[in-house]
Amino acid sequence: MVLIHIICDSQKQAADIVDFLIDEKLMLNPLVSSKLLHKQLKNGQKKSFKQTIVMGTTKALLFNKINQNIKGKFPNNTPLVYAMPIIYMDEAQSEDLRLSTERV
Numbered sequence: 001m002v003l004i005h006i007i008c009d010s011q012k013q014a015a016d017i018v019d020f021l022i023d024e025k026l027m028l029n030p031l032v033s034s035k036l037l038h039k040q041l042k043n044g045q046k047k048s049f050k051q052t053i054v055m056g057t058t059k060a061l062l063f064n065k066i067n068q069n070i071k072g073k074f075p076n077n078t079p080l081v082y083a084m085p086i087i088y089m090d091e092a093q094s095e096d097l098r099l100s101t102e103r104v
Contacts, residue, residue, distance in 0.1 A: 001097060002063060002083035006054040006070065007038075009077055014052040017070060017079070021056065025102045026066050030056035057086065057097055061104040 004027065008014040014032050021027040034052045041047075058066065060083070067081050089097075 001057060001086040001089055001094065002060045003086055004054075004056055004058055004063065004066065004081065004083045007080040008052045008054060009079070011052050013074065013077070013079065014054050016073070017054055018056075020069065020073065021054075021066065024069070025100065026062050026069070027056040027058045028097050028100050030054055057089075058083075059097070059101055059104055060085070062102060065102075 006014070006017055008017065011032070011034055014034075018027075018030045018032060021030060032052060032054050034050065037048055038051050039046060039048050063083050070081055071078050
């Protein structure tokens, strides 16, 4: 099991991603937050801009499928996608995740 983070440039992009992840049973209980402020240093200048993060749990074996789907749907503005392993999870929640997401 992993916790996926998807860093989007807009609320709309995040909503579109969440919709297809749920429809395709690729993620369980996604959470969307727009409180992210990204800072970057370019050419000696600091730039700040807002981003939206999507977080949700899924099976580790679905990561590549999720990543490829996102790249295919957003080829010009591909969000950053990464996953962190879930070390411990409540047994009932783990079972719900196994049953509610795509079989692999």
